[in-house]
Amino acid sequence: MRRHRPVRQVLAAALALALGALLGGCGGHPAAGAGATGPVPVPAATADPAGPRSGGSGMVTPSARPAPAPKPDGFEVASLPSAVRVPGPPTPPLRLSIPAIGVATPLDRLGLAADGGMEVPGDFARAGWFSAGTMPGQQGPAVIAGHVDSKTGPAVFYRLRELKPGDRVEVERADGVRLRFAVEGQAQYHKASLPTEAVFGPVPVPALRLVTCGGSFDHSRGSYRDNLVVFAHLVGAGR
Amino acid sequence: MRRGTIRLLAAAAVIAAALALAPTGAGAAAPGKAMIRIAHFSPDAAYVDVYVVSLNRNQLFPNVFYKNVSAYWQVNAGPFSYEVRAAGASPSSKPAIRLTGRLQAGHAYTVAAVGPKTNLRAVLLSDDMEATEAGRARVRFIDAAVDLPKVDVAVDGRVLSPKLSFAAPSTYRALPVGKLRVEARRSGGGGVLLRDNLRVRAGTVSSAVLLGGGGQPREVFAFSDATGVRRMPAGGIKTGAGGAARAEGIRPDLLLLAAGLLALGWLVTASRHAVSPARLPAARAHRR
Numbered sequence: 268m269r270r271h272r273p274v275r276q277v278l279a280a281a282l283a284l285a286l287g288a289l290l291g292g293c294g295g296h297p298a299a300g301a302g303a304t305g306p307v308p309v310p311a312a313t314a315d316p317a318g319p320r321s322g323g324s325g326m327v328t329p330s331a332r333p334a335p336a337p338k339p340d341g342f343e344v345a346s347l348p349s350a351v352r353v354p355g356p357p358t359p360p361l362r363l364s365i366p367a368i369g370v371a372t373p374l375d376r377l378g379l380a381a382d383g384g385m386e387v388p389g390d391f392a393r394a395g396w397f398s399a400g401t402m403p404g405q406q407g408p409a410v411i412a413g414h415v416d417s418k419t420g421p422a423v424f425y426r427l428r429e430l431k432p433g434d435r436v437e438v439e440r441a442d443g444v445r446l447r448f449a450v451e452g453q454a455q456y457h458k459a460s461l462p463t464e465a466v467f468g469p470v471p472v473p474a475l476r477l478v479t480c481g482g483s484f485d486h487s488r489g490s491y492r493d494n495l496v497v498f499a500h501l502v503g504a505g506r
Numbered sequence: 507m508r509r510g511t512i513r514l515l516a517a518a519a520v521i522a523a524a525l526a527l528a529p530t531g532a533g534a535a536a537p538g539k540a541m542i543r544i545a546h547f548s549p550d551a552a553y554v555d556v557y558v559v560s561l562n563r564n565q566l567f568p569n570v571f572y573k574n575v576s577a578y579w580q581v582n583a584g585p586f587s588y589e590v591r592a593a594g595a596s597p598s599s600k601p602a603i604r605l606t607g608r609l610q611a612g613h614a615y616t617v618a619a620v621g622p623k624t625n626l627r628a629v630l631l632s633d634d635m636e637a638t639e640a641g642r643a644r645v646r647f648i649d650a651a652v653d654l655p656k657v658d659v660a661v662d663g664r665v666l667s668p669k670l671s672f673a674a675p676s677t678y679r680a681l682p683v684g685k686l687r688v689e690a691r692r693s694g695g696g697g698v699l700l701r702d703n704l705r706v707r708a709g710t711v712s713s714a715v716l717l718g719g720g721g722q723p724r725e726v727f728a729f730s731d732a733t734g735v736r737r738m739p740a741g742g743i744k745t746g747a748g749g750a751a752r753a754e755g756i757r758p759d760l761l762l763l764a765a766g767l768l769a770l771g772w773l774v775t776a777s778r779h780a781v782s783p784a785r786l787p788a789a790r791a792h793r794r
Binding site for chain 1: 566
């Protein structure tokens with residue numbers, strides 16, 4: 268019995284390594300701070316200039332001067348969390364770059380197809396922005412899709428599955444403003460049961476979803492069985 | 507702890523990890539995280555210091571004022587507390603209001619201070635991120651006006667939220683988009699006490715707060731809870747032609763689950779051997 272124990276330990280280690288490799292390689296899900304120890308600040312937009320607005324009065328002028336802040340032990344003292352400031356009016360995106368996986372592509376505009384589905388880029392080397400949805404940098408889910416492969420080989424989003432939490436994604440708008448997003452995680456969904464709400468549904472922050480195909484290829488239908496979705500949120504903006 | 511038990515726990519952890527990797531519908535907050543924001547609707551409380559304590563953060567926001575609504579931020583799900591003190595008051599002084607609650611992972615919350623400064627109250631609102639119907643918006647109403655009786659809220663002439671009580675939010679209601687006329691009428695057939703416009707866009711979820719009293723004008727103060735796309739596309743997205751498809755079609759998450767189950771089977775067998783009473787004396791003998 269005892270003789271077997273080292274063998275088991277080796278096997279256990281090998282299994283752990285194999286699982287680790289799988290975990291690293293395959294589509295997890297929005298795994299953002301799952302393993303992180305520190306806080307994950309999510310810059311949010313509540314003061315969306317195009318958002319709902321009351322027709323009432325403007326801001327009230329404070330009647331008294333602010334008091335100096337107390338300094339309790341163990342507390343972070345900060346002003347109220349505010350949305351990432353995005354310069355200029357909402358503007359369509361032109362380019363996408365993801366340095367971690369060598370993506371630098373112009374963005375086509377995608378709308379709704381005749382069958383009610385989302386259009387996909389006609390060019391396998393270019394990604395496209397779902398222009399019937401949210402503009403990147405605005406509160407809500409901006410959706411960018413790209414092919415994983417063409418009939419002959421890898422396409423623009425072939426390496427999307429390699430993205431990890433914290434990786435940077437940059438979207439450049441037509442007015443030159445660069446929006447910086449941070450990857451939260453990724454998820455793989457069976458196309459037949461794609462939870463459209465997870466991709467297109469309401470979110471409280473300016474978010475980005477990068478979509479491509481994943482899983483196995485169904486040769487009889489000529490399409491992949493799954494969609495791979497990378498989730499990211501806005502962390503900065505500037506010219 | 508017996509080695510067998512430890513192995514079993516380890517195997518359970520592996521399975522749990524595999525199951526956790528199965529896709530979920532959540533895309534708004536990271537696992538184990540909740541989103542929270544604070545709002546201040548007390549018209550005469552001037553500046554206040556707001557203390558928010560969650561599992562992973564102790565935060566103080568000094569000098570919060572009337573109609574301040576913060577952006578959301580992420581904290582660890584679980585118990586949290588919210589305290590409000592007059593600006594500059596000692597952190598060890600008795601808070602004007604204190605609220606404790608439990609934040610659920612994947613959910614979003616607004617904690618608001620309402621009422622006149624002599625009778626401050628805290629409300630914990632659970633914010634909705636459900637999708638809107640195509641081309642429509644979703645709005646809830648909250649009465650935080652300190653000088654209104656119970657009201658019926660009407661939108662474009664139709665009563666939508668009858669008998670709205672102070673600080674008790676209505677449910678989210680589907681509304682047409684554009685400029686809407688909002689009225690707060692004295693409940694039970696009284697006159698109009700507040701009239702304002704509200705502008706909503708398709709795909710948005712928002713909160714509309716009735717404000718007023720304490721020297722402030724009556725108004726509808728609206729802010730966004732979440733935004734989705736106006737009209738969701740249907741079905742999967744066809745982003746691949748198969749030229750780089752791997753030969754075998756195994757879903758990695760299923761493969762991982764299978765590996766986890768195999769590991770469980772193997773470890774359970776191993777642990778049974780390890781704690782088998784028949785084997786114990788032999789093992790001890792061997793050790794000697």
